Amino acid sequence: MAKVRGAVVVDKEGCKGCGVCVEVCPQDVLSLNREVNSRGYHYSYMKNPEACIGCSNCGVVCPDTCLTIYRVKVLESEI
Template structure:
C-alpha cells in the first residue's frame, strides 16, 4: 500500500512559535525557523516536507489555527 503524501501551509505572520506542532508531528516534519515574523516569533515551517503524511495532528493542536493541512490520495501503480 502506498504511503499518503501530505503538506502543510503555515500562516507565518499568525504563528507565535509555541512549538506545540513540532512536538505533535509523528514524522518530525515541522521545525521552528531561525528567522522571525513581524511579531518577532520564530514561526513553524516544513523542515522535512518529504516525510509529511498529512495526518493533521499539527493543524488540530495549533492553538492559533495557523496551520492548514493538505493530503493527497496515494496513486495506485
C-alpha cells in the same frame, strides 16, 4: 499500494512559535524557523516536507489555528 503525502501551509504572521506542533508531529516534519515574522516569533515551517503524511495532528493542537493541512494518496507508479 498507495502512499500518502501531506503538506502543511503555515500562516507565518499568525504563528507565535509556541512549538506545540513540532512536539506532536509523528514524522518529525515541522520545526521552528531561524527567521522571525514581523512580530518577532520563530514561526513553524516544514523542515522535512517529504515525510509529511497529512495526519493533521499539528493543525488540531495549534492554539492559533494557523496551520492548513492537505493530503493526497499517491500510487506507487506515480512516485
